[in-house]
Amino acid sequence: MVDTLMTLAVIFTLLGSLFSIIRLVRGPTPIDRIIAIDVLTITAISIIVLLAHFGGRFIYVDVAIVYGLLSFLGVLAVARYSEKGF
Incomplete structure (x- = not known):
């Protein structure tokens, strides 16, 4: 049961990536691309x-947390720039 749910999670994650790549390419405005x-x-x-779950290497979760924090700061910087500039 858990393997089926994990497989579904991978499929939905890849579908989300595909749809966001399409929006990145076809997005009419820069905000859509951001x-x-x-x-x-x-x-x-x-x-x-x-991957951390499937591989049993839970150190990757720490990498994901750091990547999430850096991504959040990057989005804040881009939002501030697009709003009124630096």
């Missing part, structure tokens, strides 16, 4: 956590 990049970072974090 959001697509943010979604891609979130799905990358999910993939890192799933």
